[in-house]
Amino acid sequence: MAVNLQVQLARQPEGVPKPGDFQIGQGPRPAAGPGQILVRNIYLSLDPYQRGAIAGTFGPARLNQGDVIMGRCLGEVVESHHPNHKPGDIVVVESGWQQYFAVDGGAAGLVRKIKPEAPLSLYLGALGPPGLTAWGGVERLAPPGLGETFVVSAASGPVGSVAGQLAKAKGARVVGIAGSEEKCRLATQKFGFDACVNYKTADWTAALKAACPGGVNVYFDNVGGAMLDALLAELAAFGRVVLCGFISQYNVTGARATNNLGPLIAKRATMKGLVVYDFLGETDQFIKAATALWKQGKLATHEDRVAGIENAPAHFVKLMKGENVGKAIVALAPEKA
Ligand SMILES: NC(=O)c1ccc[n+]([C@@H]2O[C@H](COP(=O)([O-])OP(=O)(O)OC[C@H]3O[C@@H](n4cnc5c(N)ncnc54)[C@H](OP(=O)(O)O)[C@@H]3O)[C@@H](O)[C@H]2O)c1
Numbered sequence: 388m389a390v391n392l393q394v395q396l397a398r399q400p401e402g403v404p405k406p407g408d409f410q411i412g413q414g415p416r417p418a419a420g421p422g423q424i425l426v427r428n429i430y431l432s433l434d435p436y437q438r439g440a441i442a443g444t445f446g447p448a449r450l451n452q453g454d455v456i457m458g459r460c461l462g463e464v465v466e467s468h469h470p471n472h473k474p475g476d477i478v479v480v481e482s483g484w485q486q487y488f489a490v491d492g493g494a495a496g497l498v499r500k501i502k503p504e505a506p507l508s509l510y511l512g513a514l515g516p517p518g519l520t521a522w523g524g525v526e527r528l529a530p531p532g533l534g535e536t537f538v539v540s541a542a543s544g545p546v547g548s549v550a551g552q553l554a555k556a557k558g559a560r561v562v563g564i565a566g567s568e569e570k571c572r573l574a575t576q577k578f579g580f581d582a583c584v585n586y587k588t589a590d591w592t593a594a595l596k597a598a599c600p601g602g603v604n605v606y607f608d609n610v611g612g613a614m615l616d617a618l619l620a621e622l623a624a625f626g627r628v629v630l631c632g633f634i635s636q637y638n639v640t641g642a643r644a645t646n647n648l649g650p651l652i653a654k655r656a657t658m659k660g661l662v663v664y665d666f667l668g669e670t671d672q673f674i675k676a677a678t679a680l681w682k683q684g685k686l687a688t689h690e691d692r693v694a695g696i697e698n699a700p701a702h703f704v705k706l707m708k709g710e711n712v713g714k715a716i717v718a719l720a721p722e723k724a
Contacts, residue, residue, distance in 0.1 A: 393485040396456060402639070409699075419468050434715070435632060435707075440456075461477065463724070464476040465724075480498050505678060517549065520663040525553040535605065542563025564595070573712065602654075603623055605628075607631060625657075628658040630660045
């Protein structure tokens with residue numbers, strides 16, 4: 388019998404997940420029913436939201452033991468009973484962490500066909516949902532003006548690196564914040580940021596002030612908590628803050644509120660929440676613009692990749708500890724079967 392390996396929940400994690408919170412299970416390989424396609428998954432995307440999906444704070448329900456972990460894959464259609472798809476098509480599917488997935492070929496939101504013009508795994512990163520998230524923040528919620536200072540945290544990750552590069556393409560001065568010298572080097576040398584501050588050094592707020600002498604016009608926040616407090620204190624007049632993520636709080640119970648809203652009044656500043664789903668209707672426009680930048684060498688990417696579905700749990704734990712350097716990807720199968 389052809390099998391379908393899956394990563395399932397073994398037990399609800401407490402705090403930062405551990406590899407033992409997951410188990411490798413298997414079921415029979417599914418077949419495509421009427422109107423369905425069968426997808427052979429090639430790359431699995433590991434993303435911070437999956438922590439909330441496991442706990443039930445994001446998505447439909449808290450997972451139970453044996454449930455397949457929620458997640459997105461890029462794969463190849465190997466069987467189709469749907470007029471929009473044929474074998475060999477490349478799709479991004481909300482399949483969960485598993486090797487094969489059968490789904491209604493017309494299920495908008497679950498399946499999106501890709502016409503690849505760049506390496507396939509980028510459609511889970513810079514040219515996929517993380518890139519669209521960055522695009523929504525930079526193009527729609529808080530576009531920086533020419534010469535304005537744009538600061539982004541988690542600067543070496545897929546959202547932060549794309550946000551910074553889109554801001555740079557609009558003529559902003561871009562300052563990253565990241566958790567190691569290696570990540571900062573990536574931000575300045577590969578992604579072309581003007582400066583990057585390592586917040587794990589004792590004097591990082593002084594370094595931030597020095598990097599933003601005129602204050603921060605736009606802060607794209609991926610982290611929340613104490614870092615958001617520190618950045619609010621550095622806003623320029625009429626500063627804009629995009630609240631994209633609060634990863635510093637995902638593994639703690641009782642999310643910490645910001646204590647530092649005073650500067651919003653004094654600086655006449657604004658804060659906007661970002662939800663990537665609001666920009667799904669603009670996906671084609673985003674992919675066209677981002678692909679053009681990528682082809683011009685103005686959208687660099689960096690991956691933290693492992694191979695084999697059995698390595699997905701440890702790779703996710705690494706992401707949850709902030710130890711990933713670049714977009715966390717698991718290669719599940721060769722691109723050509
Ligand atoms: N609102 C939306 O619709 C939406 C959509 C997609 C993603 N997001 C959010 O965007 C943010 C970035 O996502 P991404 O996919 O690009 O992730 P990512 O940057 O690859 O990974 C997370 C990074 O967060 C940083 N971090 C800071 N504090 C941390 C902590 N206490 N624990 C663990 N990591 C910490 C780490 O980098 P450093 O070492 O540099 O700190 C880590 O590498 C996340 O908050 C995510 O939830 C939001």
